[in-house]
Amino acid sequence: MLRTPAAVQDAERHTAHNYHPLPVVISSAEGAWLTDVDGRRYLDCLAGYSALNFGHRHPTLIAAAHAQLDRLTLTSRAFIHDQFADFCRELAALCGKELVLPMNTGAEAVETGIKVARKWGYQVKGVPDGAANIVVAEGNFHGRTTTIVSFSTDDDARADFGPYTPGFRVVPYGDLTALSEAVDEHTVAVLLEPIQGEQGVVVPPEGYLPGVRRLCTERNVLFIADEIQSGLGRTGATFACEQAGVVPDMYLLGKALGGGIVPVSAVAADADVLGVLKPGQHGSTFGGNPLACAVATEVVRLLATGEFQRRSAELGERLHTGLRALIGKGLVAVRGRGLWAGLDIDPALMSGREACERLMARGVLAKDTHGSTIRLAPPLVITADEIDHALTQLAAVLAS
Numbered sequence: 001m002l003r004t005p006a007a008v009q010d011a012e013r014h015t016a017h018n019y020h021p022l023p024v025v026i027s028s029a030e031g032a033w034l035t036d037v038d039g040r041r042y043l044d045c046l047a048g049y050s051a052l053n054f055g056h057r058h059p060t061l062i063a064a065a066h067a068q069l070d071r072l073t074l075t076s077r078a079f080i081h082d083q084f085a086d087f088c089r090e091l092a093a094l095c096g097k098e099l100v101l102p103m104n105t106g107a108e109a110v111e112t113g114i115k116v117a118r119k120w121g122y123q124v125k126g127v128p129d130g131a132a133n134i135v136v137a138e139g140n141f142h143g144r145t146t147t148i149v150s151f152s153t154d155d156d157a158r159a160d161f162g163p164y165t166p167g168f169r170v171v172p173y174g175d176l177t178a179l180s181e182a183v184d185e186h187t188v189a190v191l192l193e194p195i196q197g198e199q200g201v202v203v204p205p206e207g208y209l210p211g212v213r214r215l216c217t218e219r220n221v222l223f224i225a226d227e228i229q230s231g232l233g234r235t236g237a238t239f240a241c242e243q244a245g246v247v248p249d250m251y252l253l254g255k256a257l258g259g260g261i262v263p264v265s266a267v268a269a270d271a272d273v274l275g276v277l278k279p280g281q282h283g284s285t286f287g288g289n290p291l292a293c294a295v296a297t298e299v300v301r302l303l304a305t306g307e308f309q310r311r312s313a314e315l316g317e318r319l320h321t322g323l324r325a326l327i328g329k330g331l332v333a334v335r336g337r338g339l340w341a342g343l344d345i346d347p348a349l350m351s352g353r354e355a356c357e358r359l360m361a362r363g364v365l366a367k368d369t370h371g372s373t374i375r376l377a378p379p380l381v382i383t384a385d386e387i388d389h390a391l392t393q394l395a396a397v398l399a400s
């Protein structure tokens with residue numbers, strides 16, 4: 001008898017229903033493959049929403065975690081530990097920035113970015129106290145805190161969580177004129193995803209990100225790039241901004257930074273920006289803990305080789321070529337970059353959820369977003385043959 005149905009029910013019984021997972025119960029994983037409680041294997045085409053860029057249980061990362069578990073796991077930032085300096089120095093170097101501030105979740109990195117930008121606005125730019133505004137984009141996804149959902153345009157994320165945090169202006173994504181009109185003398189930052197992941201891997205028009213960069217420089221506004229999902233190799237470069245030839249004032253990082261083992265996020269910026277924070281003004285008990293730093297330092301070293309960015313660029317070509325061939329055969333549009341794709345399924349055929357359930361039955365795990373869209377974000381260790389396998393299964397689902 002299969003164990004999955006009872007295990008699914010069990011998992012739902014004592015939890016809030018704030019997710020709608022596929023009815024699969026995973027018990028182990030390696031590389032790009034997952035195994036469920038009934039021993040069935042699945043190709044992971046979601047990679048923990050890009051938290052598993054290096055695959056499940058990458059040997060280097062697991063070894064670093066094991067070694068650190070045997071020595072020291074937590075000190076709090078009340079004391080300095082011996083993993084901290086390497087992590088901060090190497091991550092700052094990877095980002096081309098002077099300083100980093102480690103936190104845990106992506107939402108915390110975003111909150112940190114907002115706080116730093118506001119303080120920078122008051123202390124450096126000279127914005128009158130309490131008057132700072134930050135311009136954000138329609139369709140954004142930056143996390144789930146009360147402040148972050150205050151400027152979400154997704155009703156599911158925002159409705160009934162008010163009163164909302166003021167100080168944000170929302171403009172259409174990709175529209176430089178609207179952005180320019182929204183920025184005024186009290187604007188401290190423009191906060192954007194260089195590619196909107198949750199919205200369905202939406203790539204902005206050519207010239208948009210360089211235009212944002214120019215505008216921010218001209219108007220003395222910080223450009224904050226939320227690379228929590230787009231960064232660290234996902235798009236075929238270390239940062240999606242890099243592919244647009246743009247350097248933001250602040251990077252927000254998370255997900256893959258923890259190597260799929262621990263939650264690690266960070267803000268990276270130069271000292272004239274991150275330097276505004278003084279003791280007591282921001283922090284987190286677990287932020288920058290020894291275990292997190294030991295794993296994340298190895299993540300940074302993996303990225304420093306360039307191998308994962310290259311894989312994502314090369315294999316991404318294969319993925320996108322295969323996906324484009326399915327346009328008119330069940331797909332109506334494909335977007336994305338590197339090993340990251342948003343597919344719009346013909347809504348007359350099936351919903352995104354239904355497509356994911358059918359893919360699951362064929363041993364491929366992906367996740368729908370917004371109705372008929374599916375996001376594919378396999379681990380960057382996936383092989384060419386495995387990509388072909390996923391494409392074959394997708395074609396079969398669309399033809400069924």
Ligand SMILES: Cc1ncc(COP(=O)(O)O)c(C=O)c1O
Pocket residue numbers: 049105106107108110141142143144193197198226227228229230254255
């Ligand atoms: C672009 C972006 N920013 C922030 C977040 C929030 O990260 P977390 O779920 O770790 O809080 C996400 C998560 O999906 C994201 O995609």
